[in-house]
Amino acid sequence: MKDLLRTADLSPTDVELLLQTAADFAAKPFLANTTLANRTVAIYMTKPSTRTRLASETAVAHLGGTPIFIRGDELQIGRGETIADTARVISGYASALLVRTFKQSDVDELGANATIPVINGLTDDDHPTQLLADWVTIREVFGKDIAGRKFTYVGDGNNMAHAWLTMGAILGAHVVVATPGGSYAPDSQAVSAAQSIAKKTGATLEILTDPEAAAKDASVLYTDVWMSMGDSESDRASKTKALAPFAVTPNLMKLTSSDSIFMHCLPAHRGEEVSADVIDGNSSVVWREAFHRRTTIQAILYHLVRGDLIGN
């Protein structure tokens, strides 16, 4: 496996290895601090980022390398240079490329034309690096035995909903995604791709439109922003109205299991998708989850550069 272009690229074995290495990097950040010695990693983003950018730059530094951050408007791509030519050129300098952008097909094209590992740092369709951080955090709380546990995402059927379903499928989990349906439902192709993984791993996937049924007895209640980067402002009012019943409030949390946790990839909007009482309360693990963005991206870089991942 050369690239991490989408969550579904990872096999269960790869995920186990990455989660273990991330736990090692949490305990010992400088464990592999010569892996990228004298080397660079390019980080190219056409959308804003707090966590993914800082986690990636820190991960590269902890592996002994130098990150080169490039904003979307700084490359010649904006003046007509092709994605393929850009990928070939960056491959001559850097040891890996992490990309955050809109279209999944642009990340795929970079991967196809680069000779170095290309990592998806979020697209409109997927967010694979986030899901590894989420599952390291989940394992710290509940351990590895997830039998009988339910892992619920409520909100917009966006990139996070797709990634949540796919990673849950890879890990053989009971995963529930509840959205208002219609144009806010998760993409049907993403759902069927996750379902075919679930068939092999024994995972159970449920797509619902009832937030209360989704929250009932869940060990994890996860949500994300209602307006994602790139969403049209003209949809804000109707989207906010449709998603209002999916807000994670203390009442929704009351339906979950007695040992449940609240998760959010962040950034959060208190009073919209989550109440301040929930995200700032005792069940919230969002800061640990954000911390693990560094440990997991460090693990991804470490194993991709060494060529350790087998892929799907």
Ligand code: CP
């Ligand atoms: N969760 C996440 O990807 O955060 P950023 O958008 O700040 O990178």
Ligand code: NVA
């Ligand atoms: N769905 C959000 C996730 C942010 C980390 C977005 O794409 O903006």
